[in-house]
Amino acid sequence: MQNTREQPLSPPSGFRPGDLRRKMRLSEDIIEATLFFVGFLTIFITISIVIVLGDQALLFFADPAVTVWEFISSTHWQPAIGEFGIWALVSSTLTTSAIAILVAVPLGLSAALYLSEYASPKARAILKPVLEVLAGIPTVVYGYFALLFVTPILQTIFGENIGVYNMLSAGLVMGIMILPLISSMSEDALSAVPRSLREAAYAMGATPFEASVQVVLPAALSGIGAAVIVGISRAVGETMIVAVASGATSKFTFNPLEAAETMTAHIARISGGDLSYNSVDYNSLFAIALMLFLVTLVLNLISQWVVSKFREQYE
Amino acid sequence: MAKYTYPQSQDLQNFVNARYRTAWVWQLVFLSALLIAILSLSALLLNVADGAFGYVVYEFKKDPATVSETPLAELTQPQLLALLQENLSKGAYTKLDKESPMEKRSRDELYNLLIERVIQIKIEKTYNLFDSLLHADVIRAEVAEKYPDATLEFRSWLTPAFLTTPMSSKAEFAGVRTALLGSLWLVAIAVALALPVGVGAAIYLQEYARKSFINNIIQTNINNLAGVPSIVYGMLGLAIFVRAMEAFTSGAIFGVTDSNGRTVLSAGLTMGILVLPLVIINAQEAIKAVPDSIRQAAFGVGATRWQTVWHHVLPSAMPGILTGSILAMSRAVGETAPLIIVGASTFISIDPASPFSKFTALPIQVYQWTARAQAEFHNIAAAAILVLLALLLTLNATAIFLRNRLQKRF
Amino acid sequence: MQPETPQYAIETRDLSIFYGAFEAVKGVNLNIEKGKITAIIGPSGCGKSTLLRAFNRMNDFVPTSRVKGEILLHGVNLYGKEIDPVEVRRRLGMVFQKPNPFPKSIYENIAWGARINGFRGNMDELVEESLRGAALWDEVKDKLKQSAYALSGGQQQRLCIARTIAIQPEIILMDEPASALDPISTLRIEELMQELKKNYTILIVTHNMQQAARVSDYTAMMMLYEDTRSGTVIEFDKTDVIFTRPTDKRTEDYVTGRFG
Numbered sequence: 010m011q012n013t014r015e016q017p018l019s020p021p022s023g024f025r026p027g028d029l030r031r032k033m034r035l036s037e038d039i040i041e042a043t044l045f046f047v048g049f050l051t052i053f054i055t056i057s058i059v060i061v062l063g064d065q066a067l068l069f070f071a072d073p074a075v076t077v078w079e080f081i082s083s084t085h086w087q088p089a090i091g092e093f094g095i096w097a098l099v100s101s102t103l104t105t106s107a108i109a110i111l112v113a114v115p116l117g118l119s120a121a122l123y124l125s126e127y128a129s130p131k132a133r134a135i136l137k138p139v140l141e142v143l144a145g146i147p148t149v150v151y152g153y154f155a156l157l158f159v160t161p162i163l164q165t166i167f168g169e170n171i172g173v174y175n176m177l178s179a180g181l182v183m184g185i186m187i188l189p190l191i192s193s194m195s196e197d198a199l200s201a202v203p204r205s206l207r208e209a210a211y212a213m214g215a216t217p218f219e220a221s222v223q224v225v226l227p228a229a230l231s232g233i234g235a236a237v238i239v240g241i242s243r244a245v246g247e248t249m250i251v252a253v254a255s256g257a258t259s260k261f262t263f264n265p266l267e268a269a270e271t272m273t274a275h276i277a278r279i280s281g282g283d284l285s286y287n288s289v290d291y292n293s294l295f296a297i298a299l300m301l302f303l304v305t306l307v308l309n310l311i312s313q314w315v316v317s318k319f320r321e322q323y324e
Numbered sequence: 325m326a327k328y329t330y331p332q333s334q335d336l337q338n339f340v341n342a343r344y345r346t347a348w349v350w351q352l353v354f355l356s357a358l359l360i361a362i363l364s365l366s367a368l369l370l371n372v373a374d375g376a377f378g379y380v381v382y383e384f385k386k387d388p389a390t391v392s393e394t395p396l397a398e399l400t401q402p403q404l405l406a407l408l409q410e411n412l413s414k415g416a417y418t419k420l421d422k423e424s425p426m427e428k429r430s431r432d433e434l435y436n437l438l439i440e441r442v443i444q445i446k447i448e449k450t451y452n453l454f455d456s457l458l459h460a461d462v463i464r465a466e467v468a469e470k471y472p473d474a475t476l477e478f479r480s481w482l483t484p485a486f487l488t489t490p491m492s493s494k495a496e497f498a499g500v501r502t503a504l505l506g507s508l509w510l511v512a513i514a515v516a517l518a519l520p521v522g523v524g525a526a527i528y529l530q531e532y533a534r535k536s537f538i539n540n541i542i543q544t545n546i547n548n549l550a551g552v553p554s555i556v557y558g559m560l561g562l563a564i565f566v567r568a569m570e571a572f573t574s575g576a577i578f579g580v581t582d583s584n585g586r587t588v589l590s591a592g593l594t595m596g597i598l599v600l601p602l603v604i605i606n607a608q609e610a611i612k613a614v615p616d617s618i619r620q621a622a623f624g625v626g627a628t629r630w631q632t633v634w635h636h637v638l639p640s641a642m643p644g645i646l647t648g649s650i651l652a653m654s655r656a657v658g659e660t661a662p663l664i665i666v667g668a669s670t671f672i673s674i675d676p677a678s679p680f681s682k683f684t685a686l687p688i689q690v691y692q693w694t695a696r697a698q699a700e701f702h703n704i705a706a707a708a709i710l711v712l713l714a715l716l717l718t719l720n721a722t723a724i725f726l727r728n729r730l731q732k733r734f
Numbered sequence: 735m736q737p738e739t740p741q742y743a744i745e746t747r748d749l750s751i752f753y754g755a756f757e758a759v760k761g762v763n764l765n766i767e768k769g770k771i772t773a774i775i776g777p778s779g780c781g782k783s784t785l786l787r788a789f790n791r792m793n794d795f796v797p798t799s800r801v802k803g804e805i806l807l808h809g810v811n812l813y814g815k816e817i818d819p820v821e822v823r824r825r826l827g828m829v830f831q832k833p834n835p836f837p838k839s840i841y842e843n844i845a846w847g848a849r850i851n852g853f854r855g856n857m858d859e860l861v862e863e864s865l866r867g868a869a870l871w872d873e874v875k876d877k878l879k880q881s882a883y884a885l886s887g888g889q890q891q892r893l894c895i896a897r898t899i900a901i902q903p904e905i906i907l908m909d910e911p912a913s914a915l916d917p918i919s920t921l922r923i924e925e926l927m928q929e930l931k932k933n934y935t936i937l938i939v940t941h942n943m944q945q946a947a948r949v950s951d952y953t954a955m956m957m958l959y960e961d962t963r964s965g966t967v968i969e970f971d972k973t974d975v976i977f978t979r980p981t982d983k984r985t986e987d988y989v990t991g992r993f994g
Contacts, residue, residue, distance in 0.1 A: 040630045041532055047524035048533070048542050051604070054597055055545050058556060061563040119357030127351050136358050143365050145716060147658025149687045150368070150709050153694045157702060158371040185364045205834035208792060209894070213847035213901055214824030216340075218347030223846065228837050239551065246553025248661035249687075253694055273555050273661070280558075281664045286567065298559040302552060309551035313544065329855040330902060339852045340821060 062302060065295030069093075072289045080296070084261035086275075088290045097259040098297065101269035105180040105251055106244035108265060112184025113240055117191025118233065124192070125199045126221040144189035152253030155182035160254065167266060174256030174268035183250050187240045194239065198232025198319065199225055231319040235312040242308035246301060248273035272297050372713075375706030376481050379451040379460075381467050382496075383474045385444035396438065404434040411442040423673070436489070440497045447496060447700050448474055481707040490673040491684070495693075495700035500708050502672055506588060506683035507657055507715070509676050513592025514599055514656045519649055522603030526645075529604075530611040531633050550601035558665030561594025566666050575680030586667035589679035594662050599652040606648020610641040643730030650723040654716050660687040686712045743768040743905055743935035744789065744826075748803035750964075751781070751788050753796065758784050760964035761803075764954060766905075771927060771936045773946035773973065776956030777988070781965025782939040783831075785956070786907050789937065790826040791819040807904075824851055827898035828907040832914050833890035835882035835897075840865075840874050843882045844897045851901050860900055868896035869926050888919025895926065899934070906930065908938040912945065924949050943989055947977050955985045 070077055074091040083094025120140065124133055160178040163171050171177070202225045210220035226233075256268025257278055270278070276294045284291050331339045388396050392407060399407070405426060409417060420426060420437070429437075439445060448471050451463055456478060467476045489499030525546070533539040570585035571577050573593070614637050622632040638645075668688045676683045686708060693705035742765045751759040759781040766772050774782045784793065791812065793799040804811040812822050835843050844861045853860065861878070865871040870892045874885070882893055891911060898906055908927075912920040927936055927949050940946050946953055953976040955969040969982045980986045 037628050037630050041528075044524050044528035044532055047521050048528040048539075050521060051525060051546050051549060051600065052542060054549060054560075054600070057564060058552070058560050061560055062556070065563065116357040116360055119354040120361060123351070123354035123358055127354065136362075139358070139362050139365055143361060145654065145658075145720065146368070147660065147687055147690075147712060147716070149658070149660040149690050149694075150372070150712070153690065153702075153705060153709060154368045154371055156694060157375065158367060185361070188361060203834075205830060205832060206836060208795075208828075208830065209834045209836065211792065211795070211820075212790060212823055212828035212830075213897065214820055214851050215847075216343050216347050216820050218350060219343065219850050222350070223850070224836055242551055242553075246555065248553070248555045249691065252661075252664075253691065273553065276555055276559070277661055277664050280562065280667075295559060295563075298556050302556045305551060305553055305556075306548060309548050310544075313547055329853060329860075331852045331854075336821070336852075340818060343820075343850070 062299035069292035069296045086259040097261045098272045102271040108180025109183035109244040113187040120192040121195035140189040148249040155254035171266045177265035179255035194236030198229040202228045235315040238312040242305045374452045377453040378456040381448040401431040481703045503689040506685040514595035517596030526607035555661040557598040558662030561666045565590035588683035602652040610644025614640045654719040745806045750802040752800040754798040757964040770951040772952040773950035780956045827903035831910045841878040864896040864900035868892045905935045
């Protein structure tokens with residue numbers, strides 16, 4: 010030991026076979042266990058969501074005033090007189106989401122194509138942040154925009170046919186809100202297509218446009234499909250735009266010019282008021298939320314699966 | 325193979341040119357999508373600015389001259405106090421005194437009270453910014469004809485006082501002080517929950533987890549949680565934090581008595597769970613970006629896994645983790661739906677003082693005011709949006725600054 | 735030398751290729767004879783692929799790349815201001831190192847290139863003829879509608895050759911076309927090249943000297959300048975000359991395996 014100072018760089022003298030044996034490191038094990046627990050906590054969140062929503066939803070269906078069949082088949086939702094037909098809320102969720110997707114998919118895809126195929130680095134540096142800002146604006150602000158900017162414009166176009174509250178305005182603005190999401194996911198999909206494919210097209214005498222639209226775009230199609238699915242899931246779950254702009258009456262209609270309440274807007278409105286716990290009304294909200302959760306869960310799972318398949322294809 | 329099946333010479337030239345023209349046309353089509361995005365963003369911002377400034381037409385219910393002989397603006401604090409005592413009913417005065425002692429209120433507060441409760445401004449009409457700028461003459465003529473006694477004034481609804489005054493049932497006296505403080509409380513609680521848990525989970529998944537069924541489930545589940553609608557988190561918060569854990573979140577077990585579970589703590593925890601997947605995914609990306617050579621170097625000199633993580637991986641990943649966390653914070657600032665569900669109070673004039681306070685938040689205020697029918701509430705909604713956007717801008721600028729400042733290491 | 739004589743399919747004049755300030759390939763003068771196979775050999779990183787990709791202007795896609803000197807096709811400089819790189823690439827087909835069929839059917843892989851280039855005629859015939867030309871027809875004639883990804887690597891590469899000859903280029907550029915393939919597939923590609931040279935001029939980059947010796951008529955030997963790390967052609971001659979009695983000592987070292 011006293012020699013260590015004089016020979017700082019020599020290997021330790023004397024090797025015992027036990028030196029390399031695995032040692033007990035209690036603190037390491039505790040840390041790993043803690044980290045695993047923290048990671049596992051996220052699963053606990055999902056389980057809680059299912060239990061909480063499921064439990065209250067069961068209470069709702071257990072109520073004598075409610076039947077499961079009525080819930081999934083009726084088109085009238087009037088808790089005051091004991092009518093709970095989810096279609097009155099689903100119809101407007103479908104309508105607003107469909108409008109949003111019709112706006113967001115073509116625009117988002119075009120934006121992605123422009124950014125990935127045409128834009129110079131300089132143009133990109135300006136255009137990309139615009140989309141990022143759009144993505145960062147709180148949805149309640151989009152609600153304000155829908156009600157106080159888009160609706161008045163629609164009123165000058167459609168006149169008497171359209172009310173202050175309508176699904177068209179909410180859907181259009183929701184489309185703008187989802188646009189950045191679709192565009193950035195599509196861009197990722199486009200850039201994931203290997204260079205060699207693009208080069209193959211160029212080598213055949215394709216113009217850059219032909220290469221991107223006829224070769225790269227079809228190759229990225231499943232990734233773009235995943236983007237659309239996530240977009241749908243976002244539209245279905247979006248609350249504030251519809252709560253502000255599409256009206257507060259549950260009504261079975263697919264006419265975008267009419268006012269109708271979506272599933273999310275209904276939950277927001279009813280729970281925002283004074284509602285006594287454990288009433289049928291209160292429990293019905295959990296049944297709606299459970300449906301929302303399941304629908305978005307399935308959509309997200311499909312999208313993730315598509316994306317992972319897509320990645321595999323090019324790895 | 326048959327020759328000359330392809331266009332040749334001049335023919336070819338025209339053919340290629342035609343293909344370039346098609347490409348050019350489509351380029352314009354694609355670009356127009358981005359132009360629509362830019363237009364929408366500009367319209368949105370201008371629409372908010374349009375609402376936040378403009379002409380206001382108002383009348384006094386009581387002529388200020390009948391209340392006091394000296395002009396109101398020159399009155400001192402004691403004089404105002406005397407005037408209020410004189411003109412308010414005893415019950416109303418006692419109630420105000422109970423909220424906060426009248427003697428201790430500042431001159432400005434008393435002045436506002438006098439205007440609000442005694443003089444009683446009545447807003448007849450408000451005009452938006454572009455109307456006010458472009459059609460000032462028309463507005464003046466209209467006001468002179470319809471409201472001969474009224475005062476016409478150009479007003480910014482966003483004022484320093486708007487930031488520092490609490491809620492009021494009258495738009496012209498309302499401010500976002502309580503909402504702003506509520507939002508800050510919310511974000512602080514959400515980050516306190518989500519940051520340690522999120523970074524821990526990310527470390528586990530990136531540095532410890534081997535490929536196994538359970539770890540695969542954890543990863544998939546996190547990606548899914550990121551896509552769960554925020555309103556569902558609101559329902560979760562309502563059932564768990566507001567109701568099941570009421571004794572804790574209301575502060576009852578800490579001796580707080582005058583509260584139920586609808587506190588800023590419940591909302592903050594809900595928000596923390598909502599942004600957790602975001603924090604995890606961002607932290608994972610940051611950890612992934614740390615080059616393997618650093619880990620190998622650490623292991624090479626005999627470090628344990630945790631030593632490697634704590635001394636090398638985390639410090640290198642920190643800028644990315646911080647940036648991601650700030651982005652998660654801005655998500656928490658803007659979320660509205662879960663707050664409605666867990667029960668943000670819409671009318672509240674007392675600052676949140678502890679985690680067990682009732683609260684409101686900026687986006688809640690925007691929602692409430694936008695939903696009101698009177699135009700002047702839309703004006704203060706616009707002003708509140710400007711405050712909200714300014715807060716988000718600050719957060720994002722900080723994130724970008726951090727990213728540029730700290731992330732040039734590799 | 736008589737540069738304007740028509741027996742040359744393509745010529746380069748003092749061709750230098752830059753990436754930013756770095757001169758990757760310097761001062762190359764090559765006269766590629768028509769209907770022959772010319773191999774470009776040399777150690778890794780000496781700019782073989784860069785040189786090959788300059789011929790059909792694939793380097794245009796590297797933002798910092800730049801070319802000095804000329805490449806002449808029928809006496810026309812391919813880097814002239816008025817030249818359309820799209821048209822250049824149609825006349826100089828390219829086969830890449832890794833097979834890169836489009837994610838479409840076998841049929842579409844060939845038809846697509848023909849279609850965008852304005853093919854007028856019977857597409858089925860063209861597809862068959864191209865596949866026959868690439869010695870692939872018998873293997874795929876019953877599954878033309880199937881995905882090209884279902885083919886083996888060697889078949890994919892022959893499909894890539896088929897789609898290249900479908901657009902009737904004058905010259906086919908091959909960038910180590912067999913390096914990702916097994917020996918049997920490699921052999922088939924080499925046999926195919928012998929067939930193809932009846933109709934096309936072929937330029938092939940290879941790091942496999944036996945392959946160069948087996949298939950090519952001419953060989954260009956590339957080497958790095960010691961000081962600037964730029965690649966250049968140090969010797970260009972008939973293949974048997976290069977492999978049996980090269981004039982340059984470095985060539986001799988390289989082809990006899992003493993390089994390094």
